[in-house]
Amino acid sequence: MSTAKKEYKRITVKTLVDMKANGEKISMLTAYDYTMAKIVDGAGIDVILVGDSASNVMAGHETTLPITLDQMIYHASSVVRAIDRALVVVDLPFGSYQSDPKEALRSAIRIMKESGGHAVKLEGGKEIKESIKRILNAGIPVMGHLGLTPQSIYKFGTYTVRAKEEEEALRLIEDAKMLERIGCFAIVLEKIPAKLAKEVAESVSIPIIGIGAGNGVDGQVLVLHDMLGMTHEFHPRFLRRYMNLYEDMTNAISQYVVDVKAVDFPNDNEQY
Numbered sequence: 001m002s003t004a005k006k007e008y009k010r011i012t013v014k015t016l017v018d019m020k021a022n023g024e025k026i027s028m029l030t031a032y033d034y035t036m037a038k039i040v041d042g043a044g045i046d047v048i049l050v051g052d053s054a055s056n057v058m059a060g061h062e063t064t065l066p067i068t069l070d071q072m073i074y075h076a077s078s079v080v081r082a083i084d085r086a087l088v089v090v091d092l093p094f095g096s097y098q099s100d101p102k103e104a105l106r107s108a109i110r111i112m113k114e115s116g117g118h119a120v121k122l123e124g125g126k127e128i129k130e131s132i133k134r135i136l137n138a139g140i141p142v143m144g145h146l147g148l149t150p151q152s153i154y155k156f157g158t159y160t161v162r163a164k165e166e167e168e169a170l171r172l173i174e175d176a177k178m179l180e181r182i183g184c185f186a187i188v189l190e191k192i193p194a195k196l197a198k199e200v201a202e203s204v205s206i207p208i209i210g211i212g213a214g215n216g217v218d219g220q221v222l223v224l225h226d227m228l229g230m231t232h233e234f235h236p237r238f239l240r241r242y243m244n245l246y247e248d249m250t251n252a253i254s255q256y257v258v259d260v261k262a263v264d265f266p267n268d269n270e271q272y
């Protein structure tokens, strides 16, 4: 079995900044449970994101808005119990940080204390600057998230590419520089033209992790169930499927059904 290089024993926020300085790309995937996180960590991933995409992937909601802080903590604590090497970043869910900086800090502290995660991620730029500063001041590492920010889906109405207009592009670069200045250790850039994403990555010294942001950035993130081909209705252009688990699982489960019906399972060796 092939596994990725494991030059670093345990990934820290400092490791990621060093990786950018050394020109080594950063690999990141989501995970929401112990068993999957164990496989992802063992395969050599650098960063595991306990994404609020759990709202879609785990719970079947249409958007990321319904998932709660308690549910995020449940997922994150399951992931943390599985990992030996990866850095675990946890999304602050919608409604847990937008009201005011004190609420944001309280939510981030609950994640750190109750899940054992290593950092938090918040969607947005200057609107949430004070909240991010408050969290950073408590010693909690923060990853930013700019571009397509799914928690604001109802403001935009679509999941189309962001920052195609000059004004929006300039604001994006400004936000990225601001996040670096106040002390974020990395930024996720979602669904942005590749040329602009590269420009952002070149404008800051903290790593830019892209999803639908081209290959001129410092790392890539995908939703695990998408890249494994389990979420077969979801096929945006940026997604590469490394497996077709939807088909493989369907075949395996149908075969089990057939075997049970035919009294082929269990056989003589599979019973006591």
Ligand SMILES: Nc1nc(=O)c2c([nH]1)NC[C@@H]1CN(c3ccc(C(=O)N[C@@H](CCC(=O)O)C(=O)O)cc3)CN21
Binding pocket: 052, 053, 056, 057, 064, 150, 158, 159, 160, 161, 191, 222, 223, 226, 231, 234, 235, 236, 237
């Ligand atoms: N399974 C899953 N994968 C994700 O990448 C993901 C989630 N869920 N949930 C939270 C957010 C939402 N994200 C999204 C959602 C839609 C598109 C997207 O490109 N959708 C359409 C195009 C929409 C349009 O152009 O109007 C597509 O092509 O599938 C991209 C990222 C990323 N995140």
Ligand SMILES: CC(C)C(=O)C(=O)O
Binding pocket: 030, 049, 050, 051, 052, 053, 054, 091, 188, 190, 211, 221, 222, 223
């Ligand atoms: C798509 C990634 C960046 C994310 O925020 C999530 O999975 O929730």
Ligand SMILES: [Mg+2]
Binding pocket: 051, 052, 053, 064, 091
């Ligand atoms: Mg998210």
